[in-house]
Amino acid sequence: MKKPAKSAESQPHSLQEIADSGAQPSEVWELRLYIAGQTPRSVAAFANLKKICEENLQGRYNIEVVDLVKHPQLAAGDQILAIPTLVRKLPQPLRKIVGDLRDTERALVGLQLRPASSE
Amino acid sequence: MKAATPKALAKKNTSVTSLPKAPTGIQGLDEITGGGFPRGRPTLICGSAGAGKTLLSMEFLVSGAMKYDEPGVFMAFEETAAELAQNVRSLGFDLDELAAQKKIAVDYVRIERSEIDETGDYDLEGLFIRLGAAIDSIGAKRVVLDTIENLFAGLQNEGILRAELRRLFRWLKDRGVSAVITAERGEGALTRHGLEEYVSDCVILLDHRVIDQVSTRRLRIVKYRGTAHGTNEYPFLIDEGGFSVLPVTSLGLQHEVSEERVSSGVPRLDTMLGGEGFYRGTTILVSGTAGTGKTSLSAHFVDAACRRGERCLYFSFEESPGQLIRNMRSIGLNLEQWSKKGLLKFHSSRAMFYGLEMHLAIIHKIVNEFDPQVVVLDPVGSLVQAGTGRDAHIMLIRLIDFLKQRGITAFLTNLTSGGEALERTDVEISSIVDTWLFMRDIELGGERNRALYVLKSRGMAHSNQLREFLLTPQGVDLLDVYVGPDGVLTGSSRLSQEAREKAAAMVRKQEADLRERDRERKREALEARIVSMRKEFEIEEEEAASSGKLEVAREKSVEENRAVMARSRKADTDDGITRSRKRN
Structure with missing residues (x-):
């Protein structure tokens, strides 16, 4: 984005539009967090996720927590192998982030979510 | 078993009982592994692409489900369930049907690198849960993970992956399932990611190599803890019947011998062989230069065997069945009738078409299926050419051994090249045949004639004479050759x-x-x-x-006159007459 592109001035503009469309205030983010029991890692992942969402998507996100220990049959649907896994159902396309989300920067990149501070 | 300490287990293994095994149901493989893969333990199958890893593991699962009442879970990391079902349908496995019967569960695990990001710690509990759920859903006893190494492509953190894989194999053991893990062959190592470190109970290596443009599949048990196993490389076969490993059990010489004699189909030849023909279950080699009538002689033997109601298997590496039948008709042999009756079966294939092991495997397979009393290999020499020197020699010994153990009379023909060393090419196999008939050309007076003699025949008094070998419309005939002051004469010279x-x-x-x-x-x-x-x-x-x-x-x-005269003259008595008569 930082690259100066004078020949294609419309390019960053359209990308900007796309980025904006993904983060339109009206759109609700559907997030699903897969965990397996109340392990420290699961708890940490949920806490980290909650924090990221509150900071960046306030009021326009839903977090669904799926505990595979209780519902093992749900693992196949989203092709879950690693625990914890965060799945971004909406907006499209589908994204997966495995790990406890302690690295906020990487989590944001993974979610393709621009930090609120940069806006 | 699980209750026993490892030491006690090891002690037990060294004595009478071996490890509990999960039979693979694959012909030959159960023999060399002594009953199958280790029950309740993971087995690693490694090999390069296209070596047959998926197929072998699938057959292990399917035969478990169908033959041994052991349901199985197939966790596929490469192919979708639909693709798998389609791939194995050609081998006669109906995965959908088995899945419907809850005998097999196929779970396709898709790892898309591009849609996964990693941040922070994680584990593979999701995989464990999925596998556990699949196992529980059908009460699986067997599990296949094909190819679990794909995880390395999908997830970045190798440290976590390795730790989790170690935990996975431990977990599989604890669940008591017989697991098969497939892995891609790596450079200079058994597997690309060193999975053999984790799976240490049984490692099987599949190899698919091409030598002289001919491919050969081989299988080797790299290790099998706690059990005696064959250590050789065993050729194996993948065909419409699935996977089969060549059961080259041993090169033992313990086969039973038969006193029974079988006719060669040529009365004069029987006479040469102690009057009764060959011993049943022996190996007969007919060698000779081109066009000396080797095939005709084997056809006679086959005809005689079929006449006795025996089953014959004819492997032809030079002629098609139709051609053979037609050609043999010209010497008065109707082989078609036996073929129609199901007593005679031809198998024609070019020797160059497969590798040596493949031929051997095919021969084994067909012999097992057809269960013949007589097997003809015509000519065995071209089979030798399919291999390389020593390989061919070993293979022939294995083959002959196999046929002998089954009590099958083997009739081999071999083409010897012309020139001085007529018997040279045969030296390799001559020691393993029991009867060796030698056919040769005798060139004399501007024509070539065929001659036959018995070079050796174990265990019988055989003729040492050369016979002229004639091919007539009524079949093969053997004639005495002319042995006179001018030497041996044959044909029109004779x-x-x-x-x-x-x-x-x-x-x-x-x-x-x-x-x-x-x-x-x-x-x-x-x-x-x-x-x-x-x-x-x-x-x-x-x-x-x-x-x-x-x-x-x-x-x-x-005298009467005299008497009359005497009387008339009144002479003396009769004495005077007597005297006078005496004087006369």
């Missing part, structure tokens, strides 16, 4: 020599006849003379006799 001898004999006979007639005539003349002389003599005798009578009569009349 015929002309015989004609010459016949002519000479005729002349001699005519001369003798002539002399005989002469003598006869002489004798007749002599006898005629004897008769006439005898006649003359008789006449003389008669004459003599009649003249004597006349004399007597005359004397009598003279």
Whole structure:
């Protein structure tokens, strides 16, 4: 984005539009967090996720927590192998982030979510 | 078993009982592994792409589900369930049907690198849960993970992955499932990611190599903890019947021998072989130069065997079945009738078409299916060419051993190249055959003729004579060769020599006849003379006799006259008469 592109001035503009469309205030983010029991890692992942969402998507996100220990049959649907896994159902396309989300920067990149501070 | 300490287990293994095994149901593989893969433990199958890893593991699962009542979970990391079902349908496995019967569960695990990001710690509990759920859903006893290494492509953190894989194999053991893990062959290592470190109970290596443009599949048990196993490389086969490993059990010489004799189909040849033909279950080699009638001789043997109601398997590496039947018809053999009756089965394939092991595997397979009493390999030499020297030798020994153990009479033909070293090419296999017939050309008087002799025949008194071998419209005929002052003669030389001898004999006979007639005539003349002389003599005798009578009569009349005169002269007594008669 930082690259100066004078020949294609419309390019960053359209990308900007796309980025904006993904983060339109009206759109609700559907997030699903897969965990397996109340392990420290699961708890940490949920806490980290909650924090990221509150900071960046306030009021326009839903977090669904799926505990595979209780519902093992749900693992196949989203092709879950690693625990914890965060799945971004909406907006499209589908994204997966495995790990406890302690690295906020990487989590944001993974979610393709621009930090609120940069806006 | 699980309760026993490892030490106690090991001790137990060294004694009578072996590890509990989960049979694979794959022909040959159960033999060399001593009953199958280790039960309740993971087995690693590694090999390069296309070596047959998926197929082998799938067959392990399917035969478990179908034959041994052990349901199985197939966790696929490469192919979707639909693709898998389609791939194995050609082998006669209906995965959908088995899935419906809850005997097999297929779980496709898709790892898309591009849609996954990693941040922070994680584990593979999701995989464990999925696997656990699948196992529980059908009560699986067997699990296949094909190919779990794909995880390395999908997830970045190798440290976590390795730790989790170690935990996975431990977990599989704890669940008591017999697991098969497939892995891609790596450079200089068994697997690309060193999975053999984690799976240490049983490692099987599949190999698919191409030598001289011919591919051969081989299988080797790299290790199998706690069990005795075959350590060789065993050729294996993948065909419409699935996976089969060549059961080259041993090179033992413990086969049972038969006292029974079987006819060669040529009466004169039987005569040469101690009057009764070959021993049943022995190996007969017919070698000779091109066009000496090796195939014809084997066809005779087959015909005779079918006539006895035996089943014959004819492997032809040069001629198609149709061609063989047609050609043999020209010497008066109708092989088609046996083929129609199901007693005779042809299998024609070019020797170059497969590698040596493949041929061997195919021969094994067909022999097992058809269960013949007689097997013909025509010619075995081209099979040797399919391999390389020593390989071919070993393979032939294995094959002959296998046939002997089954009590099958093997009839091999072999083409020897012309020139000086006629018997050289045969040296390799000559020591393993029991009867060796040698056929050769004899070139004489501008023609080639066939001759046959028995080079060796174990356990019987056999003729040491050369016989001329004739192919007539009525079949094979063996004739005595002419052995005379001019050497061995065959063909028209023999015929002309015989004609010459016949002519000479005729002349001699005519001369003798002539002399005989002469003598006869002489004798007749002599006898005629004897008769006439005898006649003359008789006449003389008669004459003599009649003249004597006349004399007597005359004397009598003279005496009477004298007496009359004496009486008339009144002479003396009769004494005077007597005296006078004596004086006369």
